[in-house]
Amino acid sequence: MKTEEELNKEILETIGNIQENHPELSKFEDEMTVTIPDRETPEINAKVLKDYNDSLKAMAKGYNHSSTKHIVIVGAGFAGLKIARALNNHPHYRITLIDKNNYHQFQPLFYQVAMANLDASNISFPLRSIFEKSKNVRIRLETVTNINFDTNRIETEKENFNYDYLVIATGATSNYFGNTEFEEKTFPMKSTYEALQIRNKLLQHFEDAVATKTEKTEKLLSVVIVGGGPTGVELSGALAEMKNDSLPSEYPELDFSTMRIYLLEGTSKLLGNMSDVSSKKAKAYLIKLGVIVQTDAILKAYDGQKLILHDNSEIQSTFVIWAAGVKGNIPTGIHPELITKSNQIKTDIYNRIISTNNVFAVGDIAFIQTEFHPKGFPQLASVAIDQAKNVAQNFILIALEKKMQPFKYVNKGSMATIGRNKAVVDLEKPKLSFQGFFAWIIWMTLHLFLLIGFKNRLIVFINWMYKYFTHRQSLALLFPALTVKSKK
Numbered sequence: 320m321k322t323e324e325e326l327n328k329e330i331l332e333t334i335g336n337i338q339e340n341h342p343e344l345s346k347f348e349d350e351m352t353v354t355i356p357d358r359e360t361p362e363i364n365a366k367v368l369k370d371y372n373d374s375l376k377a378m379a380k381g382y383n384h385s386s387t388k389h390i391v392i393v394g395a396g397f398a399g400l401k402i403a404r405a406l407n408n409h410p411h412y413r414i415t416l417i418d419k420n421n422y423h424q425f426q427p428l429f430y431q432v433a434m435a436n437l438d439a440s441n442i443s444f445p446l447r448s449i450f451e452k453s454k455n456v457r458i459r460l461e462t463v464t465n466i467n468f469d470t471n472r473i474e475t476e477k478e479n480f481n482y483d484y485l486v487i488a489t490g491a492t493s494n495y496f497g498n499t500e501f502e503e504k505t506f507p508m509k510s511t512y513e514a515l516q517i518r519n520k521l522l523q524h525f526e527d528a529v530a531t532k533t534e535k536t537e538k539l540l541s542v543v544i545v546g547g548g549p550t551g552v553e554l555s556g557a558l559a560e561m562k563n564d565s566l567p568s569e570y571p572e573l574d575f576s577t578m579r580i581y582l583l584e585g586t587s588k589l590l591g592n593m594s595d596v597s598s599k600k601a602k603a604y605l606i607k608l609g610v611i612v613q614t615d616a617i618l619k620a621y622d623g624q625k626l627i628l629h630d631n632s633e634i635q636s637t638f639v640i641w642a643a644g645v646k647g648n649i650p651t652g653i654h655p656e657l658i659t660k661s662n663q664i665k666t667d668i669y670n671r672i673i674s675t676n677n678v679f680a681v682g683d684i685a686f687i688q689t690e691f692h693p694k695g696f697p698q699l700a701s702v703a704i705d706q707a708k709n710v711a712q713n714f715i716l717i718a719l720e721k722k723m724q725p726f727k728y729v730n731k732g733s734m735a736t737i738g739r740n741k742a743v744v745d746l747e748k749p750k751l752s753f754q755g756f757f758a759w760i761i762w763m764t765l766h767l768f769l770l771i772g773f774k775n776r777l778i779v780f781i782n783w784m785y786k787y788f789t790h791r792q793s794l795a796l797l798f799p800a801l802t803v804k805s806k807k
């Protein structure tokens with residue numbers, strides 16, 4: 320039997336350990352079932368002390384936190400999710416993964432949800448089911464509002480978290496470059512919810528056109544997509560296929576020859592980050608599908624009915640999709656000097672935020688400047704995943720008390736799809752560009768591979784095959800509540 324002195328010492332050590340490593344558990348004493356002995360009272364009897372000590376140890380074991388470090392990851396996109404999965408069940412870490420949605424979203428296929436080719440559930444994965452067997456990853460559905468670097472504390476709308484390490488992986492959102500008119504009147508596509516809003520607005524658009532007098536039909540049918548990057552190219556291509564394939568038979572009342580699909584790009588080429596040959600081919604594919612492509616076309620004003628371009632030319636449309644720019648989603652609490660013009664957070668080559676030791680920014684939100692990449696790395700899923708792999712590996716090295724490894728960027732190339740049998744691919748090594756059916760197969764295979772879960776891959780594949788052979792949209796469902804524009 321231990322002496323009172325030994326028991327007292329053991330108790331104080333356990334309490335000290337818990338309080339030092341996990342201040343968030345400071346209320347644990349309230350949960351104790353025995354009377355808490357007064358540390359100043361040496362005559363407390365051994366039986367009370369032993370009961371207390373046993374309960375305390377059982378609780379400490381239950382928390383299993385005394386030797387682990389707490390990593391809080393904000394954002395369960397490509398980067399945040401990858402880190403949480405790589406450190407799943409790692410004995411050195413417990414992880415709180417926070418996201419404002421309870422699912423991971425596969426952004427590259429948003430446009431297929433918007434164009435009624437895929438169901439939202441095919442590209443949105445519930446986080447709790449991904450980690451249902453995890454011993455160390457816990458999910459929180461919260462919007463992070465503030466970060467306090469001095470106290471290692473993160474604030475959300477509902478609760479606060481103390482962290483040993485923080486990973487900010489909050490990605491990017493639409494950039495309207497300060498124009499509130501565009502923000503209010505156009506439709507962005509940066510979330511599954513917004514993709515569904517576009518689908519609803521589109522279908523409602525056609526229903527309204529059916530119910531309206533003929534002279535207004537062109538304005539009601541026409542759709543303008545602003546931004547000729549991959550999102551704008553993929554959206555306009557898919558919409559043109561919809562117009563050519565399924566819409567005329569689904570809406571026999573409407574004359575779709577009056578429907579115009581405009582793709583406006585402010586610079587002189589589509590797919591600005593791709594090779595000239597891919598850019599030109601993408602443009603040729605779109606024109607062949609019937610899209611009106613305007614380059615050097617900068618939107619000046621839009622009142623919800625009429626667009627005015629830089630050269631004062633006008634386009635009539637009640638439906639404009641905004642795919643023209645992105646900016647980082649930065650929670651408050653980050654020093655303004657650490658934020659770039661594009662709202663990214665400056666980090667070192669380990670993705671560690673400048674002048675911090677334990678806070679990382681990863682993926683679209685991170686800005687790493689190197690000699691060869693003075694403008695930072697591209698905001699792509701592949702870059703976010705590679706950075707996340709490196710950060711996760713560095714956490715493993717930290718646990719082993721070894722040196723962290725710098726992030727090494729390997730440019731694998733880029734691709735975009737325009738429609739059935741039509742895609743463009745630029746490979747980096749070997750330096751090669753190709754287009755057409757083979758490029759389209761590569762695009763499909765890669766995107767299927769990147770999706771989470773066998774079931775989703777299978778369903779998406781079946782949907783694609785169905786559309787390929789029947790030329791029909793399978794999911795033209797209208798949910799009116801979503802037609803109202805509100806952000807999520």
Ligand SMILES: Cc1cc2nc3c(=O)[nH]c(=O)nc-3n(C[C@H](O)[C@H](O)[C@H](O)COP(=O)(O)OP(=O)(O)OC[C@H]3O[C@@H](n4cnc5c(N)ncnc54)[C@H](O)[C@@H]3O)c2cc1C
Pocket residue numbers: 393394395396397398399417418419420422423424426427428429430461462463464488489490491508509549550648650681682683684698699700701702703
């Ligand atoms: C329409 C579209 C198409 C794209 N197509 C391609 C493509 O074909 N190929 C390619 O490589 N890349 C593509 N991208 C880019 C790619 O999706 C991004 O580079 C990638 O998602 C970045 O990953 P991330 O983890 O940094 O951020 P994200 O994947 O954006 O994840 C950020 C997460 O943070 C959460 N979040 C944000 N703010 C908060 C907050 N305050 N509190 C809590 N949670 C928050 C969000 O809900 C989200 O889950 C596309 C992007 C879009 C929008």
